[in-house]
Amino acid sequence: MSDALVIGGGPAGLMAADVLSAAGHSVVVADAMPTMGRKFLMAGKSGLNLTKAEPLPVFKQAYGAAQEVLSPMISAFGPNDVSAWAEALGQTVFTGSTARVFPTVMKASPLLRAWLAHLSQHGVRFETHWRWTGWDGDDATFDTPDGPITIAAKVTVLALGGASWSRLGSNGQWAGQLPDQVAPFKPVNMGFEVSWSDHMTAHLGAAVKGCKLTAGERVSRGEFVVSSKGLEGGGIYSVSAAMRDGAPLVIDLLPDMSVEEIATKLAAIKGKQSVSNKLRKALKLDSVKRALLNEFGRNSDLSLHEKIKGLTIPQLSPRPIDEAISTAGGVRFDALTDDLMLKSREGVYCVGEMLDWAAPTGGYLINGCLATGRWAGLAAAHRLQTS
Numbered sequence: 001m002s003d004a005l006v007i008g009g010g011p012a013g014l015m016a017a018d019v020l021s022a023a024g025h026s027v028v029v030a031d032a033m034p035t036m037g038r039k040f041l042m043a044g045k046s047g048l049n050l051t052k053a054e055p056l057p058v059f060k061q062a063y064g065a066a067q068e069v070l071s072p073m074i075s076a077f078g079p080n081d082v083s084a085w086a087e088a089l090g091q092t093v094f095t096g097s098t099a100r101v102f103p104t105v106m107k108a109s110p111l112l113r114a115w116l117a118h119l120s121q122h123g124v125r126f127e128t129h130w131r132w133t134g135w136d137g138d139d140a141t142f143d144t145p146d147g148p149i150t151i152a153a154k155v156t157v158l159a160l161g162g163a164s165w166s167r168l169g170s171n172g173q174w175a176g177q178l179p180d181q182v183a184p185f186k187p188v189n190m191g192f193e194v195s196w197s198d199h200m201t202a203h204l205g206a207a208v209k210g211c212k213l214t215a216g217e218r219v220s221r222g223e224f225v226v227s228s229k230g231l232e233g234g235g236i237y238s239v240s241a242a243m244r245d246g247a248p249l250v251i252d253l254l255p256d257m258s259v260e261e262i263a264t265k266l267a268a269i270k271g272k273q274s275v276s277n278k279l280r281k282a283l284k285l286d287s288v289k290r291a292l293l294n295e296f297g298r299n300s301d302l303s304l305h306e307k308i309k310g311l312t313i314p315q316l317s318p319r320p321i322d323e324a325i326s327t328a329g330g331v332r333f334d335a336l337t338d339d340l341m342l343k344s345r346e347g348v349y350c351v352g353e354m355l356d357w358a359a360p361t362g363g364y365l366i367n368g369c370l371a372t373g374r375w376a377g378l379a380a381a382h383r384l385q386t387s
């Protein structure tokens with residue numbers, strides 16, 4: 001029997017293992033995949049946005065409905081702590097112009113390697129190809145290459161991830177082991193389907209910059225991409241939860257110009273010109289923005305300048321959940337104690353994206369995973385010390 005069993009070797013589980021081993025306990029981390037931290041590595045492909053350098057009250061607002069319950073965890077391990085943690089593992093970080101914090105190398109592999117080495121030095125044992133299948137009494141059961149096994153531990157931390165990018169291990173199948181305690185999974189930070197007209201073919205893959213996107217209460221000035229499947233990228237992800245829940249997407253193609261200014265500039269173009277030429281000459285609207293205006297605005301009764309300021313796109317379908325950057329839903333907070341321990345199972349904690357919270361991209365996801373992993377790891381360590 002080991003002191004602590006951590007199931008799931010993503011950032012949340014590794015952080016729980018970190019604090020448990022630092023407190024002197026024997027820890028086993030088990031993961032179904034051949035290696036640890038596969039989704040973390042994938043996050044590194046886009047630079048690994050670890051957190052966001054914002055004042056804590058602003059930072060916490062990103063967690064929406066879960067803000068209150070996560071507040072003490074984020075206070076205990078917020079943006080400054082995340083940066084300090086990465087630096088302690090030998091990875092310098094920098095803050096970009098939008099306050100997003102990245103490792104200087106803009107990838108996850110050196111950080112993950114250093115972290116796994118640090119954990120090994122503290123005696124953490126890693127088991128791969130171990131798929132957790134449930135419980136046999138108080139013991140956790142796994143399918144392994146050597147057949148089914150049962151593991152007894154004094155405390156267990158479940159860190160099984162959300163329900164997207166299943167090829168990286170996070171398939172949400174664990175939900176079947178926690179009946180009545182899991183809110184249904186929903187995609188978050190995802191793209192939307194658009195069946196493009198032929199004239200859009202030339203623009204597929206183009207980045208759309210300098211727009212303001214609004215859906216319901218959400219507003220974003222981030223870039224997005226016109227892809228062969230539809231609309232995706234950071235700007236869309238930021239407003240995606242409201243779009244998923246039915247709000248139309250409204251694009252302001254020239255957010256730094258008023259309607260009046262646009263109308264005046266358009267009126268100043270004399271002579272017979274195509275609309276596209278007018279837009280290019282008077283407003284310097286680039287080709288992908290002109291194409292979007294045509295695609296989504298051609299059947300609208302609004303004037304041209306009104307459409308530029310408020311190009312309204314009716315409800316679009318989200319791309320499949322498996323493609324989403326993250327998922328909402330998961331273990332409900334009312335099934336957990338303040339320490340993130342399952343009320344139905346003493347000594348078993350849940351952390352990371354498998355909990356029922358969501359946040360936009362911007363480093364909030366990894367920070368939330370690290371903070372909850374640390375919170376439950378410390379509570380589990382305390383339990384081991386006092387039992």
Ligand SMILES: Cc1cc2nc3c(=O)[nH]c(=O)nc-3n(C[C@H](O)[C@H](O)[C@H](O)COP(=O)(O)OP(=O)(O)OC[C@H]3O[C@@H](n4cnc5c(N)ncnc54)[C@H](O)[C@@H]3O)c2cc1C
Nearest residue numbers: 008010011012032043049132161169170352353363365366
């Ligand atoms: C393309 C992409 C880019 C991203 N970029 C960013 C970013 O820049 N910044 C940011 O904050 N977030 C980003 N994210 C999100 C972030 O990676 C996740 O929120 C984070 O990895 C979740 O951590 P976790 O430890 O909770 O779960 P995961 O990292 O999903 O780890 C869960 C682990 O549990 C294992 N597991 C699952 N079921 C079982 C089982 N039955 N038995 C044993 N093991 C099991 C899985 O194999 C997996 O290793 C990105 C995600 C994607 C897909």
